[in-house]
Amino acid sequence: MNNILEVNVEDFDCWVDSGTTRKQLNNYLKDTGLWFPIDPGADACIGGMCSTSASGTNAVRFGTMRENVLNLECVLADGTVINTAGLKARSRKNVAGYNLTNLMIGSEGTLGVITKVALKLFPQPETILSAVAPFPDVASAVQSTVEIMQTGLPIARIEFLDEKSIQANNIYNKMGLDETPTLFLEFHGSKGTVDQQAEAAMEICKDNQCKEFNWATDPEERIKLWHARHNSWFAFKSIHPNRKAISTDVCVPISKLPEVLVQTKKDIEELNLKTVIVGHVGDGNFHTFISLDTADTEEMKRYYAYSEKLVRHAIKVEGTCTGEHGIGLGKMKYMEEQFGKSPIDTMRLIKKALDPNNILNPGKIF
16 A cells, blocks of 8 residues: 555656655655655655645645645545546546545545545756744744745745744754744755845845844755754653643634734743744744643643634634644534534535445544
8 A cells, every 4th residue: 555656757746555655755756856745744644644634844835735636546434436536537627526636635534545646746946945044033033924925935945933942953953043933944946046035035034133044055954954843843842851742733814923923922921831833834824832741730721721722813813723733633622613503514414425324533523
């Protein structure tokens, strides 16, 4: 179940088994000049990435799994095998019938078991340039993000790490970064293009009181930078040993991001929680990692109060209770608040039609 079945270089697509991992696929593609850019951090399998509609650091440029899957082979609850976009279809456009592909993507295994996936592929970038930009406060870092996105710069990655996350990374990954709210940025394209993009982003950051704007084109420097970002979870856990770590996320319209992030920082301070914030801020999506003593009932009460504040603030500004992590069990109670009753009833009808005996990941989502 982890075979790369077919690569169509001229069409920029491939078919893989659902157990194929993203790193396995990109290693296989190295000599073709193509790559698959969706990067949730972990070396996840493609089928799981479809079930959760994974995204990650490159989503600001390339989208999520929803935008990058052309077709799926799925096994339904009664054993029927279907191809969601047609028997062999892998065209970039397809409006034939219902969009069963995107129905399955993000369904968290509740509607079918994904066995094969047709994916879009992209040309490997000619030049990659990364940058680190520390700021005096959260508001100025996030405002820079909003302005960079509003200019239409085709930025490949723009990630936010708060001062406590930087501090944890300095200890765990030996980074030596200024311990203030920071943006990690990356630009793809030709040499001249990425230089122009970086200069434009630098000017915006400087206008928002950026302390400095350090560029990195050396592959080893870039790898170290993004390795640190992807290891932020482990860095956080390392500075709070013998405690339970929990991660949650929300996503909001990008114009609302400064407001929500500043309020989130205030909530964390008022509730006295051990927390860091990291985020794919170019999408309006951010995560908070919380360290807890689960035996401390007062601390757990403060955590639950914080989680509710975070979600309800996101929904209030027309965002979502989760941009990446999914519903599972923990966020079921917010579904009707976000959608209203009728859409949830419609989801239940779809679940009943495809899985009448409720055998596929029962009890999840609603």
